[in-house]
Amino acid sequence: MSTVAPSPTAAPADPGPARPAYKVTAARVLRAEWAKLWSLRSTWITLGLSLLFLVAFGLIAAFQFKSRIDGGRPMDRDFAEASALRLSLFGTNFSQLSLGVLGVLVAAGEYSTGMIRSTLAAVPRRLPVLWSKAAVYGVIALLLGTAGVFATFLADSRIVAGTRAAMTLSDTGVVRGLLGAGLYLALVGVIGVALGALLRSVAGGIAVLVAALTLVPGLTQLLPSSWQDHIGPYLPSHAGEAMFALQHDGTLLSPTGGLVVFLGWTVLALAGAAVRLLRTDA
Amino acid sequence: MIEAHQLTKRYGEKTAVDRLDFTVRPGTVTGFLGPNGAGKSTTMRMIVGLDAPTGGTVRVNGRRYAEHAAPLQEVGALLEAKSIHPGRSAFNHLMAQAHTHGIPRRRVEEVIELTGLTSVARKRAGAFSLGMGQRLGIASALLGDPATVMLDEPVNGLDPEGVLWIRNLLTGLAAEGRTVFVSSHLMSEMALVADHLIVVGRGRLLADTTVQELVRQAGGDVVKVVTADPAALRAALAGPDVEITGRAGTDELLVTGRTAREIGLAAAEQGIALFELTPRTVSLEEAFMELTRDAVEYHGTTTATAATGTGTGTGTDTDTPRSAA
Numbered sequence: 001m002s003t004v005a006p007s008p009t010a011a012p013a014d015p016g017p018a019r020p021a022y023k024v025t026a027a028r029v030l031r032a033e034w035a036k037l038w039s040l041r042s043t044w045i046t047l048g049l050s051l052l053f054l055v056a057f058g059l060i061a062a063f064q065f066k067s068r069i070d071g072g073r074p075m076d077r078d079f080a081e082a083s084a085l086r087l088s089l090f091g092t093n094f095s096q097l098s099l100g101v102l103g104v105l106v107a108a109g110e111y112s113t114g115m116i117r118s119t120l121a122a123v124p125r126r127l128p129v130l131w132s133k134a135a136v137y138g139v140i141a142l143l144l145g146t147a148g149v150f151a152t153f154l155a156d157s158r159i160v161a162g163t164r165a166a167m168t169l170s171d172t173g174v175v176r177g178l179l180g181a182g183l184y185l186a187l188v189g190v191i192g193v194a195l196g197a198l199l200r201s202v203a204g205g206i207a208v209l210v211a212a213l214t215l216v217p218g219l220t221q222l223l224p225s226s227w228q229d230h231i232g233p234y235l236p237s238h239a240g241e242a243m244f245a246l247q248h249d250g251t252l253l254s255p256t257g258g259l260v261v262f263l264g265w266t267v268l269a270l271a272g273a274a275v276r277l278l279r280t281d282a
Numbered sequence: 283m284i285e286a287h288q289l290t291k292r293y294g295e296k297t298a299v300d301r302l303d304f305t306v307r308p309g310t311v312t313g314f315l316g317p318n319g320a321g322k323s324t325t326m327r328m329i330v331g332l333d334a335p336t337g338g339t340v341r342v343n344g345r346r347y348a349e350h351a352a353p354l355q356e357v358g359a360l361l362e363a364k365s366i367h368p369g370r371s372a373f374n375h376l377m378a379q380a381h382t383h384g385i386p387r388r389r390v391e392e393v394i395e396l397t398g399l400t401s402v403a404r405k406r407a408g409a410f411s412l413g414m415g416q417r418l419g420i421a422s423a424l425l426g427d428p429a430t431v432m433l434d435e436p437v438n439g440l441d442p443e444g445v446l447w448i449r450n451l452l453t454g455l456a457a458e459g460r461t462v463f464v465s466s467h468l469m470s471e472m473a474l475v476a477d478h479l480i481v482v483g484r485g486r487l488l489a490d491t492t493v494q495e496l497v498r499q500a501g502g503d504v505v506k507v508v509t510a511d512p513a514a515l516r517a518a519l520a521g522p523d524v525e526i527t528g529r530a531g532t533d534e535l536l537v538t539g540r541t542a543r544e545i546g547l548a549a550a551e552q553g554i555a556l557f558e559l560t561p562r563t564v565s566l567e568e569a570f571m572e573l574t575r576d577a578v579e580y581h582g583t584t585t586a587t588a589a590t591g592t593g594t595g596t597g598t599d600t601d602t603p604r605s606a607a
Contacts, residue, residue, distance in 0.1 A: 019427060022354070022426060024383055031382075032381035036374075039370050114366065115366055116365075118365040120331070121361075
C-alpha cells in the first residue's frame with residue numbers, strides 16, 4: 001500500500017535529526033483557542049445574539065421612554081429615574097446571559113463532546129488552556145460589549161435628546177459607565193468560562209451562572225434587612241451594577257469598589273476552575 | 283519507548299490498573315491485549331496524562347508526557363472515545379491541534395491526505411461515520427510526526443478495507459523505527475500485526491511476551507496419541523525438547539516437540555500399536571482465552587465455545603489441552 005508512509009519528512013528508520021522542532025508556547029495555545037472559538041457556528045450565533053440583545057433592547061428602552069414623554073403618559077419608577085446612559089444599558093440584562101452562556105459552552109462544551117481529551121493531550125500542562133480560553137473569550141466579549149454599549153448610547157442620546165434624560169459622552173460618568181458596562185460583560189463571559197471548566201457540565205454551568213446573576217439578588221430579599229445591607233452590595237450582580245451605574249446610593253458600592261469585588265468573584269471562579277482542572281482526571 | 287513502573291489506578295474500592303510493569307520498545311508493533319474492563323484504556327489515558335496514576339509512574343521517551351516541550355511529537359494517541367467537537371470540521375480540528383505546537387498547515391493537509399479524509403475535511407466532524415471518525419482520530423495521532431504512536435482499539439468500526447489499511451499503517455510505522463502500541467480485545471487481529479504482546483486482565487499483567495512464545499506457553503503444537511503401550515512409546519519418544527504428559531490409567535498421551543509423522547515413524551520402528559494420532563494447534567485466540575480465563579470481567583455463559591468457534595481458524599480442536607502457562 002502506498003499510503004503507509006506517514007509523511008515524506010519522516011526519514012525511515014531514523015526519525016531523529018530530520019524532524020522539525022515543534023514546541024508548545026503560551027502564544028500558540030492562545031492561537032489555538034482563538035481558532036477553536038471561531039471555527040464553531042455556535043460562537044457566531046451566540047455573539048450575534050448578544051450584540052442584538054445589547055443594541056435592540058437599548059433602543060427599545062429609549063423609544064419607550066421617548067413615546068411616554070411625548071404622550072405625557074405616567075412613568076413607572078424605572079423610567080422616572082431614566083437617563084440616556086441607563087436606557088442604553090438596558091440590554092446588558094439580557095446580553096450578559098447570552099455572553100455568559102457562551103463562556104460556559106467554551107469550556108464545558110469540551111467536556112460534553114470529548115474534545116477536552118484532544119485539547120489536554122496537546123497541552124498536558126493544562127493550565128495554559130484555561131488561561132487562554134478565559135483571555136481569548138474575555139477580550140472578544142470586552143470588544144463586543146464595549147462597542148455595543150457605545151453604539152447604543154450614541155443612538156439613544158439622539159432619541160432622547162431634548163428630554164430630561166438627555167446626555168452626551170462628555171457628561172460626568174458617562175464614559176466611565178460605558179467602559180464599566182463593557183468590562184462587566186467581559187468578566188461575566190470569563191466567569192462563564194470558569195464555571196464551565198469548574199463544573200464540566202453545560203447545564204450545570206448555565207444554571208449556576210443564571211442563579212448567581214439573576215436569582216440570588218432576589219433571594220437575599222428574604223433575609224433580614226440589616227443582613228441585606230451588608231451582603232447585598234457584594235453580590236456579583238450588584239457589584240457589577242456598581243461598575244456602570246451613574247448614581248451610587250447606599251445599596252451600591254463605588255464604581256471602583258464594584259470593579260474590585262466583581263474581579264474578586266471572577267478570580268475566585270477561575271481559581272476553582274484551575275484547581276479542578278489540575279486535580280481531576282479529564 | 284513507553285516505560286510503566288508499578289503503574290496503578292484505583293477508583294475508590296475498585297482497582298482498574300494494578301501495579302503494571304512493562305516496556306514498549308521502538309521498531310516493533312506491541313499489542314496491548316485484554317478482555318473488556320481489563321484496564322487497557324485507563325493505562326493509555328495515564329500514559330498521556332489524562333488520568334493521574336494512584337501509584338507508580340509511566341514515562342514516554344524518558345520523561346513524563348507532560349514534561350515534554352512538544353508532547354504531540356512524542357506520542358500521537360488515538361483514544362477509544364471520540365475526542366472531537368462535532369461542530370468543527372476535520373480540517374479545523376486538526377488545525378487547532380497544530381496551532382498549539384506550531385505545526386505548519388502543510389502537515390495538516392498531509393495527514394488529511396494520508397488518512398483519506400480529503401473529500402470530507404471541510405465537513406462537520408459530527409456527521410462522520412464511525413470509520414471516518416476513526417480516521418480523523420488517526421490523523422490527529424500522526425499530526426506531530428510522533429516517535430511513539432498509541433492507538434486504542436483502532437479497528438473498531440472499520441470495514442475490511444479500513445482494517446487492512448490500519449494493519450499496513452502500523453507495520454509501516456514500526457518499520458520506520460517508531461514505537462507502536464496498539465490495544466485490542468481481539469487476539470485474532472493482534473496476531474496479524476503485533477510482534478510483541480502485553481496481556482492484561484483485571485488490571486494485572488498476565489504476560490509480556492512474543493506471539494510465538496504465548497502460543498508455545500499455552501500448549502503449543504500438541505499431538506494426541508492413543509497407544510497400546512504408553513510406557514514403551516514414552517521411552518521411544520524421549521528427548522531433550524520433548525514433553526510428554528498422560529493421565530495415569532489411560533492409554534492416551536499428549537506430546538509436544540515431535541510431529542505426528544515423527545511419532546508415527548518412531549512407533550512403527552518399535553512395533554508399538556497406535557489407535558489414534560491427532561495433531562492439534564492451539565490458536566492464539568485459545569492461548570489468550572486460557573491466559574485470561576480467570577481475569578475476564580464480564581462472563582457470558584457461552585463465551586468459551588463461541589469465541590473458539592469464531593477464532594482465527596488455525597484452531598482445529600475445541601478440546602484444548604490444559605497445560606500450564
